Amino acid sequence: MSSFRGFGKVILLGEHAVVYGYPALAAALERGVEVSATRGDGMLLLSGLGAPEVRKRLPALLPPEFRAGEDALISAYQAILGSLGIDPRVLRHDFAVRSELPLGSGLGSSAALAVALARAISGALGLGASEPAIAAAAHAAESVFHGNPSGIDQAIAQHGGFGVYRRATGLVPLLADSIPLCVGLTGRCHETRTLVQRVAELHRDEPVMTSRVLEGIGVLVQEGASAVLRGDLVALGHAMSRNQEELAVLGVSCREIDTMCTLARGAGALGAKLTGGGGGGSVIALAPDDPEKVRAAWRSAGFESFVTTVGSGAEPLA
Numbered sequence: 001m002s003s004f005r006g007f008g009k010v011i012l013l014g015e016h017a018v019v020y021g022y023p024a025l026a027a028a029l030e031r032g033v034e035v036s037a038t039r040g041d042g043m044l045l046l047s048g049l050g051a052p053e054v055r056k057r058l059p060a061l062l063p064p065e066f067r068a069g070e071d072a073l074i075s076a077y078q079a080i081l082g083s084l085g086i087d088p089r090v091l092r093h094d095f096a097v098r099s100e101l102p103l104g105s106g107l108g109s110s111a112a113l114a115v116a117l118a119r120a121i122s123g124a125l126g127l128g129a130s131e132p133a134i135a136a137a138a139h140a141a142e143s144v145f146h147g148n149p150s151g152i153d154q155a156i157a158q159h160g161g162f163g164v165y166r167r168a169t170g171l172v173p174l175l176a177d178s179i180p181l182c183v184g185l186t187g188r189c190h191e192t193r194t195l196v197q198r199v200a201e202l203h204r205d206e207p208v209m210t211s212r213v214l215e216g217i218g219v220l221v222q223e224g225a226s227a228v229l230r231g232d233l234v235a236l237g238h239a240m241s242r243n244q245e246e247l248a249v250l251g252v253s254c255r256e257i258d259t260m261c262t263l264a265r266g267a268g269a270l271g272a273k274l275t276g277g278g279g280g281g282s283v284i285a286l287a288p289d290d291p292e293k294v295r296a297a298w299r300s301a302g303f304e305s306f307v308t309t310v311g312s313g314a315e316p317l318a
C-alpha cells in the first residue's frame with residue numbers, strides 16, 4: 001500500500017485579492033491530508049477531522065441513476081479522473097483519506113485532499129502523472145468545491161514551503177526560514193465559494209472602493225514577502241494586521257474573527273488576521289516569543305487552537 005500527501009496551507013497575506021490577479025503570500029502547514037490506495041471494490045473512506053468516518057461508493061460501481069453533481073466529493077473524484085484521462089471502470093481500488101485538517105476551516109483541506117487523491121489515483125494505476133498533470137487534476141477537483149479558485153491553495157498543497165502566488169504566473173517559491181504561528185479555530189464553518197461571491201458582489205456594486213482595497217492588499221503582500229525573506233517578523237505581523245483591516249472592509253471578517261484578532265494582539269502577537277476565505281474558519285497570529293499566551297487568551301474565550309511552524313516541507317517545482 002502506498003500513501004500520498006497534500007499539504008494544508010495558511011495564507012499569510014492576500015486572500016481574495018488573489019482571485020483578482022493580485023499576488024498572495026502562502027505557506028504550507030505541517031498538517032495535511034494523506035490518501036492511500038489498495039486493491040478493492042471501489043470505496044472511498046474518509047477519516048480524521050474529529051468527525052465520524054464516512055464511506056462512499058465510487059462511481060464506476062454506482063447505480064446508473066446516480067447523478068454525480070449530488071455529491072461534491074464524488075464529483076471531485078470524477079473531475080480528477082477526467083483530467084487524468086482515466087476510465088473509472090479500470091480503477092478497482094479503495095482509497096482511504098485521512099485528514100489532519102478540519103474541513104471548512106480555511107486551512108486548505110479540500111486542496112490538500114485534491115492533490116493527495118490525484119497522486120494516489122495516478123500511483124494506483126502506475127501512471128506516473130507529471131506534476132503539471134497533478135496540478136491540472138487537483139485544479140479540476142478544486143473547481144468542484146470552490147467554483148472559481150485562484151489556484152493558490154492547490155499550488156501550496158502540492159509544493160509546500162512558502163510562495164508568492166499570482167493567477168498569471170503561478171507559484172514562485174520563497175526560500176526563507178519557517179515561521180512559528182498560532183492557528184485558532186473560530187468554530188464557525190465557512191464556504192469559500194460564498195465568501196468569494198460576496199466580494200464579487202461588492203466589486204460589482206462598489207468597483208472603485210473595492211479595487212482600491214484589493215490594490216492595497218497587493219502592496220501589503222509585497223511588503224510581507226520581503227519581510228519573510230529578511231526574517232523580519234515585526235514587519236510581517238504589521239502587514240498581517242493591516243491586511244485584516246482591509247479584509248474587514250471587504251466584508252469577509254466576522255465577530256469571532258474580530259474577537260480572536262483583538263485577543264491575540266492583546267496577548268502580545270505581532271499581527272493577527274483571518275486566513276483563507278473568512279466568514280469563520282481560522283485565524284492566524286504571529287507570536288514567536290510567547291505563542292502559549294495567545295492560545296491561553298483564545299482558550300479563555302472558548303476558541304481551540306494549535307501552534308505550528310509554516311513554510312517547511314517544500315518540494316521542487318516541476
Ligand code: MEV
Binds near residue numbers: 014019149275276
Ligand atoms: C481561499 O483559501 C483563498 C481565496 O482567495 C479563494 C481563492 O484564492 O481561490 C479566498
